[in-house]
Amino acid sequence: MPPPEQVAVAMDWGGTWARASVIDRQGRLLWSSRRGNTSDPAREAIIQNATELLRQGIDWARDKSIAGIGVAVAGPVDAETGTLYDPPNLPTLNGVSLKALWEPELGYPVHVGNDATLAALGEFHFGAGRQARDRGNPSATLVYVTVSTGIGGGVVYRGKPFLGAHGLAAEVGHQVIDTGPLAPACQCGSSGCLEALASGTAIARIARDRLVQEGRDGFLVESSDPTSLTAETVFQAAAQGDGLAISILDDVASALSVGLVNLLHLYNPDLIVLGGGVTNGLVELDLVDQVRDRMLARAMSRRHRDVTLVTSTLGDAVGMVGAASLVWQEVQS
Ligand SMILES: [Zn+2]
Structure with missing residues (x-):
């Protein structure tokens, strides 16, 4: 009888959901499930809920x-x-x-990482990084940036995550872009951060502020109650040709391109992967080329411009695929 197939059980644990998968060595999701976090805020209850989800995956495998x-x-x-x-x-x-909690309880080695760092690792092994290798052009330095409710990122250098002294490297959302007197406050305590200018939360806030200040005619004004505006509304309005929404997203593309050129100069990546819901919105409006062009226009040398910028194809699974990559790395080392 052939030996049983090797799999990793992976979990991406966020503020609302714990999602788990059983993933094979090719990065394929064989089984997936998710559970909402308990409404009971007690530590034991939240952990118990996630433990049960992991047990489901272990049982399936x-x-x-x-x-x-x-x-x-x-x-x-x-x-x-x-x-x-x-x-x-x-x-x-x-x-x-x-x-320490799960190894004795579940009986398997447990590896834990930051979600954005692991997303970068997942892209390196099973997403854009694998596609680059398949094309005969392997990535030496991959930078992953997720533009979603917040903005996060990770760097993979020659197959290993770059963590920094305390595991805090590549907080790409909290690089300061705007140092002017009107720079918006960021939830990190600073102001003018990329996250305060280009995240989904920022897009909704900017749209609300500008609607109140400018009150222009157009889809955004007619179709939405400013208090309940979301980034999605802004993307929909831009798709309908709304001037204010287009102007807001033009500023977002600009801030993002500045953030990316900073990463280009700091890390000298050959591959940049953009993920997250805001990225999906930019793709639908054909704005990613604009972000790329603006980034390249500011790059300081021809060698810095030798970089490929792509959007993620792993979608919501990227964190779990990255968590599985961590398991495979440990197995090999
Ligand atoms: Zn910040």
């Missing part, structure tokens, strides 16, 4: 050989101990080591 469990969470993570520090979406888990 009982005929296979489970190489380990990979977990992606937002916020700083100690890569050695798997301890979470001030996770913004799950504050009650501050100081908890998921590795």
Whole structure:
């Protein structure tokens, strides 16, 4: 009988959902499920809920050989101990080591990482990085940027995540772009950050402010109550030709291109991968080329411009695929 197929059980644990998958060595999702976090904010209840989801995955894979469990969470993570520090979406888990908790309870090696760092790793192994290798053009330095409710990112250098001294590197959303007196406040405590200018939250806030200030005619004014405006409304309005929405998204593309050229100069990537809901909106409006052109126009040398900018094809699964990559890396090392 052939040996059982090796799989990883992966989890992406966010503020609303815990999502889990069983993933094979090719990065394919064989089984997936998700659970809402409990409304009970007690640490034990939230952990218990996620543990049960992992047990479902383990149970599904009982005929296979489970190489380990990979977990992606937002916020700083100690890569050695798997301890979470001030996770913004799950504050009650501050100081908890998921590795110390789950290894004895579930009986498999547990690896934990920051979700954006793991998304970068997932793209390197199974997304844009794999496509680049298949084309005979492997990436030495990959930068992943997710533009969503917030803006995060990760860097993979020669196949390894670049973590920084405390696992906090590549906070790409909190690079300051606007230092002017009107720079918007950022939730990190600073102002003028890329996240305060180009995230989904920022797009909705900017649209609300500009509607109140400018009150122009157009789709945005007619179709929406300013208090309930979302980034999606702005994208829909821009698709209908609304001038204000187009102007807002033009500023977003501009801020994003400045953020990306900073990354180009700091990390000298050969591959930049954009993911997240706002990126999907930019793709639909054909604005990604504009972001790329503006980024390249500011690049300081021809060698810096030797970079490919693509959008993610892994979608929502990118964090889990990255968490599985962590398991495969440990198996190989
Ligand atoms: Zn910030």
